[in-house]
Amino acid sequence: MIVSTILVCLVCIESPGIPAISIEPALPGRSFREPVQVLSMPGTSDAVTVVERGGRVLNAPFDPASEQTILLDLRGRLTTRNSEEGLLSIAFHPKWPESPHLYVYRSRKSPRRTVLSRFSSMKPDGSIDVEKEEVLLEIEQPWGNHNGGTVLFGPDGMLYLSVGDGGAANDPHGAGQRLDTLLGKVLRLDVSAVGEQRPYTIPADNPFTETEGARPEIWATGLRNVWRMSFDPKTGALWAGDVGQNAWEEVDIIKRGGNYGWNEREGSHPFQPTGGDAGRFIEPVFEYGRNLGGSITGGSVYRGDLYPSMDGLYIFGDYMSGRLWAIQQNADGAFQTRDITPKDRRFPSSFGVAPDGTILMCAFSGPYQRTGRIVRLVPRAGSDISP
Numbered sequence: 129m130i131v132s133t134i135l136v137c138l139v140c141i142e143s144p145g146i147p148a149i150s151i152e153p154a155l156p157g158r159s160f161r162e163p164v165q166v167l168s169m170p171g172t173s174d175a176v177t178v179v180e181r182g183g184r185v186l187n188a189p190f191d192p193a194s195e196q197t198i199l200l201d202l203r204g205r206l207t208t209r210n211s212e213e214g215l216l217s218i219a220f221h222p223k224w225p226e227s228p229h230l231y232v233y234r235s236r237k238s239p240r241r242t243v244l245s246r247f248s249s250m251k252p253d254g255s256i257d258v259e260k261e262e263v264l265l266e267i268e269q270p271w272g273n274h275n276g277g278t279v280l281f282g283p284d285g286m287l288y289l290s291v292g293d294g295g296a297a298n299d300p301h302g303a304g305q306r307l308d309t310l311l312g313k314v315l316r317l318d319v320s321a322v323g324e325q326r327p328y329t330i331p332a333d334n335p336f337t338e339t340e341g342a343r344p345e346i347w348a349t350g351l352r353n354v355w356r357m358s359f360d361p362k363t364g365a366l367w368a369g370d371v372g373q374n375a376w377e378e379v380d381i382i383k384r385g386g387n388y389g390w391n392e393r394e395g396s397h398p399f400q401p402t403g404g405d406a407g408r409f410i411e412p413v414f415e416y417g418r419n420l421g422g423s424i425t426g427g428s429v430y431r432g433d434l435y436p437s438m439d440g441l442y443i444f445g446d447y448m449s450g451r452l453w454a455i456q457q458n459a460d461g462a463f464q465t466r467d468i469t470p471k472d473r474r475f476p477s478s479f480g481v482a483p484d485g486t487i488l489m490c491a492f493s494g495p496y497q498r499t500g501r502i503v504r505l506v507p508r509a510g511s512d513i514s515p
């Protein structure tokens with residue numbers, strides 16, 4: 129009886145099916161100044177693109193003997209005054225390089241705001257001409273923190289952008305639950321055409337286009353600060369890590385018109401509840417408390433061919449504790465999670481996908497370090513079938 133109870137508990141904790149993970153250098157010999165994003169340039173298999181908070185976007189070859197090049201240099205054209213400000217995210221047009229459009233989300237000052245821009249002109253040296261900037265969207269930022277954000281294209285060809293609640297603490301303006309502000313949201317824009325009132329158009333199936341007083345760009349609400357989000361390239365699910373206030377970090381799957389609770393809720397727990405039907409909020413897929421971390425970094429889903437044991441795993445981590453987790457959705461729809469923190473702990477600012485599908489991580493030796501490296505996450509040798 130005792131033995132069987134122990135066995136049942138082991139199954140709960142170890143989540144068979146999710147392999148243990150090791151960290152390996154992805155770009156040996158290269159380090160970066162505050163790397164905040166790593167991604168693949170469409171059509172390029174011998175390098176990855178690394179975004180530095182200070183304003184540079186670098187093309188970094190896997191071959192240590194090849195020189196890295198600067199794709200974009202926005203130094204002097206942004207602010208990094210708050211540690212959450214700077215060059216926050218970029219997205220290549222899905223048809224790059226035939227459609228040479230780079231979408232960029234960054235912080236600016238005077239007035240303090242975040243800016244979504246498009247750069248489409250290359251200079252003869254292969255770098256982007258920063259003088260030819262098209263500003264698509266500017267969002268006033270009442271405080272320096274909680275700016276989000278990830279910009280990326282969905283499988284539907286639309287551009288998605290996560291925007292934080294504006295900052296300070298506790299969402300003093302109640303931005304998360306308001307529909308008349310872009311703060312505290314995931315937005316969805318059609319950037320393939322210019323509209324009459326905006327340099328983009330509103331997709332006809334956005335959820336609040338008919339709602340009085342609502343910003344039609346809104347795709348999902350009630351989010352505090354989605355620093356990182358990504359699509360599962362197979363299922364199209366939009367996975368997000370929403371950074372918590374004092375107690376709970378959460379993983380969400382972002383759905384059309386979904387309300388993720390902030391600031392009435394933090395994770396699945398009441399924060400500043402106003403009453404009403406709690407069923408209007410979408411529960412997190414996973415949450416963890418301050419004993420396990422202090423700032424979630426949303427991750428990526430593995431869909432590569434190299435490691436079948438990792439297929440479908442959503443891998444993410446915590447910037448303050450260096451813990452990593454993998455979430456797997458079972459055939460019955462239920463989620464199971466495994467702590468995959470390697471012995472050699474690294475602190476993630478972002479995750480991305482290499483050209484061969486491998487999950488990459490911008491990794492620091494501790495939180496708030498200036499220099500980081502790019503590592504890759506692979507099944508630990510001998511533990512492919514675990515435990």
Ligand SMILES: [Ca+2]
Binds near residue numbers: 271273274275292294
């Ligand atoms: Ca802000």
Ligand SMILES: [Ca+2]
Binds near residue numbers: 378390412
């Ligand atoms: Ca929430």
